[in-house]
Amino acid sequence: MVTLESCFDTSLRAMNFGEFKDGKAQQPLPPLLQQHEAELNQFHDYCHDLMLKILRLFAIGLKIDEAGGGSQFL
Numbered sequence: 001m002v003t004l005e006s007c008f009d010t011s012l013r014a015m016n017f018g019e020f021k022d023g024k025a026q027q028p029l030p031p032l033l034q035q036h037e038a039e040l041n042q043f044h045d046y047c048h049d050l051m052l053k054i055l056r057l058f059a060i061g062l063k064i065d066e067a068g069g070g071s072q073f074l
Helices: 037-061
Strands: none
Touching: none
16 A cells, blocks of 8 residues: 555655855755755745745735835835
8 A cells, every 4th residue: 555654755854944144054954955055045045036026016016105115015
């Protein structure tokens, strides 16, 4: 019988990344990820920039008054 557990390594866990400063993670990275720190930093920056664009578009779509912060509100 095939089970979900037999298809995946159940020892894997989730991990959150904190802020990167000067291209370096501010928390210890697992050994497997240490060699990819620069790539993780680029991915983090890309996701952050994308999130800011999406929030700006929400603010524009919601027609937030410029006096209330306009497109920079969110």
